Amino acid sequence: MFSGMHYVYQVYKARSFSKAAQQLFISQPALSASVKKIEERIGYPIFDRSSKPLSITECGAKYIAAIEEIMAVEQEFTDYLNEWQEAHVGSLTIGGTSLFSALVLPPIMARFSALYPNICLTLEEASTGKLEEKLQKGEIDVLIDNDELDDRVVERQLFFxxxxxxxxxxxxxxxxxxxxxxxxxxxxxxxxxxxxxxxxxxxxxxxxxxxxxxxxxxxxxxxxxxxxxxxxxxxxxxxxxxxxxxxxxxxxxxxxxxxxxxxxxxxxxxxxxxxxxxxxxxxxxNVYAYWKRGRYVSRAMAEFLSMMKPAR
CATH class of the missing domain: 3.40.190.10 (Periplasmic binding protein-like II)
Structure with a gap:
């Protein structure tokens, strides 16, 4: 049922079969056929093709939520392997508002990249609300912010x-x-x-x-x-x-x-x-480094957080 789920998720993100096909480097008819097969296995349509831009059905929303849970598990296992390999490979995505992205994070990211040149480091800049949503979806690993986030869903470390x-x-x-x-x-x-x-x-x-x-x-x-x-x-x-x-x-x-x-x-x-x-x-x-509560903390992420501990 979830074979080919990445095709469905790309269409969901792009809100368009044609754009998703370009991003996946396949033809639009091939992508449409793949998604149609998945819908047939489910027994219900995932996308409402009559709306513009493309929208998802109620069943489709549940399917997308399931995909995101599967992708989170996959990412957690990847993080485990990266830890096992002593952070020689992997990725780390940091989120911050424009203030922290411009004035706080660049020198820390430069130091981290010098120590771990094979870790792909990415910076996501957006509002606190959007970044918190991305943190819960697993789209970013660490969020730097001065807002007080809900301790029930995040863990945190004092930055300054x-x-x-x-x-x-x-x-x-x-x-x-x-x-x-x-x-x-x-x-x-x-x-x-x-x-x-x-x-x-x-x-x-x-x-x-x-x-x-x-x-x-x-x-x-x-x-x-x-x-x-x-x-x-x-x-x-x-x-x-x-x-x-x-x-x-x-x-x-x-x-x-x-x-x-x-x-x-x-x-x-x-x-x-x-x-x-x-x-x-x-x-x-206080300004904190936040990460999703209960998630696996890779060695690369732990090293990045250690660089952000306040001086004693």
């Missing part, structure tokens, strides 16, 4: 701790009255100096316009909680998807944002933004 800071356009007049609270880049580089820095009375900014990430984003949720702890609702001028976008709008002089020290230190030095420490637990968060 991040601070959210208040970013204010340099030209705002209020900055002239708050010089003693302002953080230098050298202070931001030092965890100790950030912890020892004076806390800005956030209510001083309650009449200013804010650029916040959307409320379904961890930074966006935390920003709103930080303002509520200071007894005000932020005046949101713009809602954006990415932390980098919020920062760049602040740098252009348009509004105040909350940004992490990771982003600040990863970008070229800007004199158009002033930074302040926010005094609440919501401003401190």
């Amino acid at each position: 701790q991040e601070y959210l800071l208040l970013a204010v356009p340099e030209h705002y007049p209020i900055n002239q009255e708050l010089v003693e609270y302002q953080l230098s880049l050298n202070q931001i580089r030092s965890r100790f100096e950030v912890e020892e820095a004076p806390i800005i009375p956030l209510e001083l900014f309650q009449q200013e316009a804010f650029i916040l990430q959307k409320a379904d984003n961890d930074t966006g949720r935390r920003a709103r909680k930080i303002c509520r702890q200071a007894a005000f609702e932020p005046k949101v001028l713009l809602e954006v998807d990415q932390q980098l976008t919020a920062y760049m709008i602040t740098a252009s002089g348009m509004g105040i944002s909350f940004v992490g020290n990771l982003l600040i230190l990863g970008l070229p030095t800007s004199h158009s933004v002033i930074y302040y420490k926010v005094g609440t637990d919501y401003a401190r968060r």
